[in-house]
Amino acid sequence: MRVVVFGGTGLVGSHTCKALLACGCAVTSISRGGLRAESQPLLGESWVSQVDWQRADAAEDGAAAKVLEGGVDGVVSCIGSGDLQHASAEAWNGWAWSDKSIRQWRENSEPNLKVVAAAKAAGVRRFAFVGVSSDSERGFGGPNPGLYSGKRAAALAARDAFGAEFTYFGPSAVARRADDPRIKTLNGGLGRGLNAINDFIGEIRSFGPDYTTSTRLAPPVPAADLALAIAACLSGSVAVEESVRASGMTLWTDMSGGSVTCLEREQTEIRDAMRHVDGTAAILELAERARRAELDEAAAAAAAA
Numbered sequence: 670m671r672v673v674v675f676g677g678t679g680l681v682g683s684h685t686c687k688a689l690l691a692c693g694c695a696v697t698s699i700s701r702g703g704l705r706a707e708s709q710p711l712l713g714e715s716w717v718s719q720v721d722w723q724r725a726d727a728a729e730d731g732a733a734a735k736v737l738e739g740g741v742d743g744v745v746s747c748i749g750s751g752d753l754q755h756a757s758a759e760a761w762n763g764w765a766w767s768d769k770s771i772r773q774w775r776e777n778s779e780p781n782l783k784v785v786a787a788a789k790a791a792g793v794r795r796f797a798f799v800g801v802s803s804d805s806e807r808g809f810g811g812p813n814p815g816l817y818s819g820k821r822a823a824a825l826a827a828r829d830a831f832g833a834e835f836t837y838f839g840p841s842a843v844a845r846r847a848d849d850p851r852i853k854t855l856n857g858g859l860g861r862g863l864n865a866i867n868d869f870i871g872e873i874r875s876f877g878p879d880y881t882t883s884t885r886l887a888p889p890v891p892a893a894d895l896a897l898a899i900a901a902c903l904s905g906s907v908a909v910e911e912s913v914r915a916s917g918m919t920l921w922t923d924m925s926g927g928s929v930t931c932l933e934r935e936q937t938e939i940r941d942a943m944r945h946v947d948g949t950a951a952i953l954e955l956a957e958r959a960r961r962a963e964l965d966e967a968a969a970a971a972a973a974a
Contacts, residue, residue: 671695672903673736675727675784676747677720678704681799681843684896685745686720692904694743697721699736727780733787743795743903744788746827749820750776753801754842754884756812770815777819782826789830796831797899798824802839802948804887806916808880821916821939828943836902836909837945840952842889855888890949894956898946901959906966909944909955916941 672689676682677698689696696719698704703724704717725732727748737744751773760770781798788796800820810817828835844852901907916939946955 670742670904671697671740672743672745673697673699673741674745674747675699675733675780676749676799677722678702679747680845680892681895682745682747684892685747685899687714687716688893688896688900689745689903690716690719692900692906694900694904695721697723697736699723699725699727699733701726727784730783733780733784734790737787737791737793741788741791741793743797744784744793745797745799745899745903746781746784746823747799748777748780748784749799749816751813751816753805753813753816754809756809756881758812760812760814766815770813773813773815774819774822775815777816778822779819781820781823785823785827785830793831795834795836795903795905796827797836797838797903798827799838799840799895799899800824802841802884802887803915804880804948805839805841805884808882808884810916817916824943825941828941833911833944835944836899837914837943837947838895838899838952839914839945839947840890840895841884841887841949843895844889844891847891847893849889849891852888852891855886888949890952895952897959898952898955901955901962902946906962907955907958909946911942911944913940913942914945914947915939 670693672694674682674686674689674696677686677696678700682698682700686696686698698720700722701724704722723736725736727733760767766774785796801817806817806821824837828837842851898907902909946952
């Protein structure tokens with residue numbers, strides 16, 4: 670199975686390349702900088718030589734289509750920019766987006782939309798998109814509208830293009846290593862206690878849960894586990910059922926006329942049906958299913974031998 674990973678030199682992308690190789694896939698990585706020591710966190714590992722590292726900018730017209738020539742079975746998009754948990758008033762100019770939000774919308778939507786269109790035209794079967802958890806979007810979509818709306822536009826385009834063969838992965842945060850101290854702290858007694866307090870306060874407030882706080886209290890998912898879950902979906906060893914994903918506030922936008930404005934000031938929640946793996950717990954559960962599938966396959970092979 671030939672898979673192309675867009676954004677393959679980043680933290681999630683590089684681990685995904687490694688996990689796909691372990692599934693027996695032929696892997697091509699596409700990034701603007703190509704393979705560089707400062708951008709490749711796993712550069713010293715032996716598997717790196719097995720990946721076809723290519724330099725290309727998916728935002729340029731025709732770049733993604735050229736990369737996908739010759740037959741590709743699956744695509745993973747890890748393209749994205751901006752601080753997902755940044756909250757300030759600089760994203761808005763009254764009820765319209767600021768120049769920064771417009772720029773972030775373009776940086777997160779345009780290259781991904783071109784990848785989706787090129788993948789569909791090239792006959793790609795499966796598409797995985799690395800986005801963000803629904804709690805993150807509901808907590809930070811208001812103060813970060815361009816970034817989150819850009820990601821959502823790309824995800825919906827991929828869902829519409831690939832249907833049941835599209836999977837959305839939504840981490841709240843990603844850790845480089847499984848022993849990241851944030852994971853131990855937020856999974857421990859202190860983290861559970863703070864989450865319980867936040868949940869209780871959310872239950873008694875008239876306007877609902879504090880998704881900003883719940884996102885910041887969510888333990889990050891190790892990059893290797895997220896990558897394993899992605900690779901398992903692309904290779905077909907595990908399946909994800911369709912469900913409804915709730916996304917953030919004030920995300921409906923109008924890009925006509927060269928400006929961006931919020932169409933519904935009172936928009937509180939958007940719900941989309943798709944195959945998605947939302948949040949740390951769901952990603953870890955899918956990664957564990959993938960490990961069990963690997964063990965079952967190895968046991969069956971040994972019995973057959």
